[in-house]
Amino acid sequence: MSNSKINRIIHIFSESFKQMSVDVPMPDIERLAILVHRAMENTTRKYHTADHVFQLCEGLRPRAQLAALFHDLVYYQLDWGFPQNTGALLNNICQLKNNEFTLPDPLPNQLVSMCAALFSFTPGGVLPPHGGMNEFLSAVVAVSLLKPWLPLSDLIAIAACIEATIPFRDDAATQQLAAQIHQQSRQLLGMHDVETYGPYVNEVMQDAISLSNQDVMEFAQSRPRVFLSSTWLLIEESNVPLNAVGAYTLQDYRAALLRMEIFLQGLKEKAIFHQYEQQPSNENLQHLQAAARRNIYFSCDFLAAKLTTIAMLEAIAMATGGDGPISMFLGDIRHSNGKPARAEDYLPEANTAADINQELLQIFDQGRSEEAALDLNASPVTAFLYRCLGHQGTLQAWGEAQKMFKGELSPQMFLKSLDPTLVTSMITACMHIALSRQTAMQALQNHLFHPDAIPLGKP
Known part of the structure; x- marks a missing residue:
């Protein structure tokens, strides 16, 4: 007998936080899980659902699991809008002008600036609807909601993992993401020598590549x-x-x-x-x-x-x-x-x-x-x-x-x-x-x- 989808999401959140030695109160875990569950089980969705998230999370490390829970949270074109309870946050981050979403200039806070840098988006620039907009906004929601409990090093990693799920790009995108993680580790975490930032960048990229490949693993089906x-x-x-x-x-x-x-x-x-x-x-x-x-x-x-x-x-x-x-x-x-x-x-x-x-x-x-x-x-x-x-x-x-x-x-x-x-x-x-x-x-x-x-x- 299997648990309900919402309870499986609660379990993934809980176990990920536990493995990261983070004490998040259960009412807050429940709130996060309900937000994810409601978005993923929108009736407009057939593939990008909670079941897809469960498949992704198998075998991933905790930061990648948290990224997997959030990576498809925003799917503006499919859901005809932003997920419930995220509008107040996202409406301050992107502005709809002439049927295009653009970033404000300047960006509102450090976390949004960090996400924009990882996604190679610039203040005042247009968010490409099929080139990372949904993933970027999902990353912004993720790091904003997880900020009370996770250090900045984990938030950078989670946003980077979500960036890696932008599909169907050449290898240059992988190298560019690694370079952006390196830059953020120097600017925000004070990692200025290779002995410090080298292992961090490699660890984050291992999680990002694992999530990215797992996200498209259906293409490797033997049947x-x-x-x-x-x-x-x-x-x-x-x-x-x-x-x-x-x-x-x-x-x-x-x-x-x-x-x-x-x-x-x-x-x-x-x-x-x-x-x-x-x-x-x-x-x-x-x-x-x-x-x-x-x-x-x-x-x-x-x-x-x-x-x-x-x-x-x-x-x-x-x-x-x-x-x-x-x-x-x-x-x-x-x-x-x-x-x-x-x-x-x-x-x-x-x-x-x-x-x-x-x-x-x-x-x-x-x-x-x-x-x-x-x-x-x-x-x-x-x-x-x-x-x-x-x-x-x-x-x-x-x-x-x-x-x-x-x-x-x-x-x-x-x-x-x-x-x-x-x-x-x-x-x-x-x-x-x-x-x-x-x-x-x-x-x-x-x-x-x-x-x-x-x-x-x-x-």
């Missing part, structure tokens, strides 16, 4: 299904239209998947995991990076197949009346009165192509490792397409789909570029679900594959 589940939670979390389950459209869904596909295509494994002074070892770093590369490639193939399927459905929709709710064409994800009617129920058995990736097909058939709230876990329609086209055929069709998305290919021409049996099967299956499009879909099918039939749109 692609688990990595895909995390990827899907991020897709759901970062795409507000998908929260309207059953009402989001084909193009809403396509846009969400396409953003993730473009991101992963441009992501290099060397920007995911980092090293400082041989931590992790060269061998371990290479292992992590190789695993990340495999997961990225696998996920891109997965998304290519999903996007090719949605491109087919979108093309059918655009050729028969325009975009509409995805449930109008495929059926509801779930229903309170039992299993809903779904388009895949009307698809024929597919002859499986010779060049399929069995692991990929298994995920389409059986689903990712965790259920999703806003989408089916398995992908039966994509499984049908993948079996019909095979791996290379799917990737080739994905190339044609991208031309349609860019306006270089009409929906009808995209459908004509695909296997006729696949397209006919898909249209026929959708006709059983999309009652209002049945006549238009029959006309489309005639237009695509029966040249002598009445032209599309004619009486």
Whole structure:
């Protein structure tokens, strides 16, 4: 029997303080835990939740654990504002001007100045919304709330650990953080000789690198299904239209998947995991990076197949009346009165192509490792397409789909570029679900594959 999330957070706070030989009264620990719990369990969050924090804290030293508890506290764009009970603090630190948050000049106090220096932010400068703003504000909250009990050396370390969780940067960012810790140790802690600041900087950087790599450890998953589940939670979390389950459209869904596909295509494994002074070892770093590369490639193939399927459905929709709710064409994800009617129920058995990736097909058939709230876990329609086209055929069709998305290919021409049996099967299956499009879909099918039939749109 496991404890509630709030009590697990209280336990992590309590144990971290105990290991640091700091006596923090339990009512104050409870107050800190409630603040973190309330922020992390915001209903807008799907991935950056308390469960993510629990995974991070395993095996970390106490300063890194405290940083982990706070590192995602502020997520302004996702939460539509600052966490409850932090507004009074953060509104004095950043000012919203012309839809941009800027730092005041001068900065209000030493702790904010210290955090700004560690993050390489300048007084009066703009806080980059996707380049460290949330992490910086989380660090400011952390050190401000922990100041009554922790010495400045620990506060610098915690803020530095949070800075290290800014994801997907090159190795120069690691060296820059180490240099900033060195500078703060000299200015604020009076460490002026290498025998003093050297061990301190190294110890803080070891904690920072441990937290940073642990934060993205999903990329090193040995099971692609688990990595895909995390990827899907991020897709759901970062795409507000998908929260309207059953009402989001084909193009809403396509846009969400396409953003993730473009991101992963441009992501290099060397920007995911980092090293400082041989931590992790060269061998371990290479292992992590190789695993990340495999997961990225696998996920891109997965998304290519999903996007090719949605491109087919979108093309059918655009050729028969325009975009509409995805449930109008495929059926509801779930229903309170039992299993809903779904388009895949009307698809024929597919002859499986010779060049399929069995692991990929298994995920389409059986689903990712965790259920999703806003989408089916398995992908039966994509499984049908993948079996019909095979791996290379799917990737080739994905190339044609991208031309349609860019306006270089009409929906009808995209459908004509695909296997006729696949397209006919898909249209026929959708006709059983999309009652209002049945006549238009029959006309489309005639237009695509029966040249002598009445032209599309004619009486």
